[in-house]
Amino acid sequence: MSSEVLRVSRTCAIPLSELEWRFTASGGPGGQHANTANTRAEVVFDVANSPSLGPRQRDRLLTKLGPSVRVAASDERSQARNRALAMDRLRSRLADALHIDKPRRPTAPTKGSRERRLQSKHRRADVKRNRRPPPDD
Secondary structure, X not given: OOOOEXXXXXXXXXXXXXXXXEEEOOOOOOHHHHHHOOOEEXXXXXXXOOOOOOHHHHXXXXXXXXXXXXXXXXXXXXXXXXXXXXHHHHXXXXXXXXXXXOOOOOOOOOHHHHHHHHHHHHHHHHHHHHHOOOOOO
């Protein structure tokens, strides 16, 4: 990864200057260090006003994620590690939203699968038929 851009996919790279960072105190245990250090990293990416996105990318992100994407990380005690985690999370959210699934083409069942299905139905019917009491003649 280059230090100037966040590479999301082959066709999408976001300059780091478009990301807005905020650092706050992280909650949870940690003693005095947690109370005084701003280790929680939060990054906001403005999808609606980003000049680095193409029109189709912007439409897809707006549809799936909304006008801005906010990611926070407070897992680690270090601000640098939380910053890296937040960048990775942002990258994965954007990549997932930009991913286009191939359309599913329904397929007909094969002859063998149809025969196996009918055989299992016949076996099940035989089992149930054998459970019945013998007819009274």
